[in-house]
Amino acid sequence: MSTTREMLSRTLQLRNGLSIPQIQLGLYMMSPAETKRAVRSALIAGYRGFDSAQWYGNEKETGQAINAFLADPALNKEGLTRQDIFYTTKLRSNSTSREQVRKSIQKSVKECGLGYVDLFLLHSPYGGKEARRESWAAVLEAVEAGEVKSAGVSNYGVGHLGEFEEGKRPVVNQIEVHPFNTQGEIREKCKEMGVLVEAYAPLVRGVRFSDKTVKGLAGRYGVSSAQVLVRWSIQHGFVTLPKSAKEERLISNADVGGFELSKEDMEGLDALDEKLVTDWNPTDAP
Ligand SMILES: NC(=O)c1ccc[n+]([C@@H]2O[C@H](COP(=O)([O-])OP(=O)(O)OC[C@H]3O[C@@H](n4cnc5c(N)ncnc54)[C@H](OP(=O)(O)O)[C@@H]3O)[C@@H](O)[C@H]2O)c1
Known part of the structure; x- marks a missing residue:
């Protein structure tokens, strides 16, 4: 039995030894104003991790909400500091120009106003092998320079993961994973390489809350469909990124x-795999 705050303070370890909150707030499709409100509510509730991207157009507001919370003793009752927060953002487009990517990373660091980015991801493998290689080199340079603490990728398929040199692997691969798209092969490859899986769209973007199995389990455990899906994600050991702009839901x-979902119920959920893609699927990009 853990409280919501205890769940939100749970962390996993990355291959570089740093820790990462297991449940984080996803910030996709949140307007700047919604982002400010949601990040504030989430911090008050105990969230410590936030998943933004250059693409989402809310890096600035995410950072502003975090800084405002940290600076306000009436809200920040535990006296948290920047080090207690985990902030992720992602490169919009890979490029064959290492310098251009480096500048883009520096712009993200400035935009959030948090001094550094905890986790910087290549948002997708799009752009081809050379752009992937040069963009990755730029992220590693940003880690060396202290602008970024950890370097990762997103939407990388098995082939893309195979392109990394042994000592230069990403700490995470952020992919779409939920019971309706269980991503067995990519997960297996990540495991073999020591790359942690971050699950995006863990709530299947709301399109399977009424599924018979999910709804049945929700009824049986006395929880919501959303809670069944988040639980499935954490029991598989993923970092999970449920998004909600609404205070009540994000809590x-x-x-x-x-x-705790039983072994049989976890297997029942695993069996729902239909390779459902809710947004985009760059995992087999050339
Ligand atoms: N790397 C990538 O390519 C990539 C792609 C997609 C997503 N992501 C990341 O992963 C995060 C999560 O994915 P996602 O936002 O696509 O989808 P999601 O978290 O699976 O689902 C979000 C949807 O569910 C609704 N919702 C949330 N809680 C609910 C509840 N308790 N009851 C009913 N509806 C609920 C939200 O609406 P309300 O906001 O109105 O509550 C929103 O429409 C993103 O925000 C982003 O950070 C990354």
Whole structure:
């Protein structure tokens, strides 16, 4: 039995030894104004991790909301500092120009106003092998320079993961994973390489809340469909990124410490795989 705050303070370890909050707030499709409100509510509720991207257009507001919270003793009752927060952002487009990517990373660091980025991801493998290689080299340079703490990728398929040199592997691969797209092969490859999986669209973007199995389990455990899906994600050991712009939902999505899905129920959910793509699927890009 864990409280919501305890669930939100759970961390996993990255291959570079740093830790990462297991449940983080996803910030895709949030307007700048919604982002400010949601990040503030989330911090008050106990969230410590936030998943933004250059693409989302809310890097600035995410950072502003974090800084405002940290600076306000009436809200920041535990006296948290920047080091207690985990901020992720992502490169919009890979480029064959290492310098251009480096500048783009520096712009992201400036935009958020947090001094550094905890995790910087290549948002996708698009752009071809050379652009992937040069963009990755730029992210590693940013780590060396202290602008970024950890370097990762997103939407990388098995082939893309195979392109990394042994000592230069990403700490995470952020991919779409939920019971309707279980991504067995990519997960297996990540495991073999020591790359942590971050699950995006863990709530299947809301399109499977009424699925018979999910709804049945929700009824049986006395929780919501969203909570069943978040629980599935954390029991598989992923970092999970449920998004909600609504205070009540973002709190309840993390309130998953009061039940545990049985082995049989986890398997029942795994069996729902239909390779469902809810947004885009760059994992087999050339
Ligand atoms: N790397 C990538 O390419 C990539 C792609 C997609 C997503 N992501 C990341 O992963 C995060 C999560 O993915 P996602 O935002 O696509 O989808 P998601 O988290 O699976 O689902 C979000 C949707 O579910 C709704 N929702 C949330 N909680 C709910 C609840 N308790 N009851 C009913 N509806 C609920 C949200 O609406 P409300 O906001 O109105 O509550 C929103 O429409 C993103 O925000 C982003 O950070 C990354």
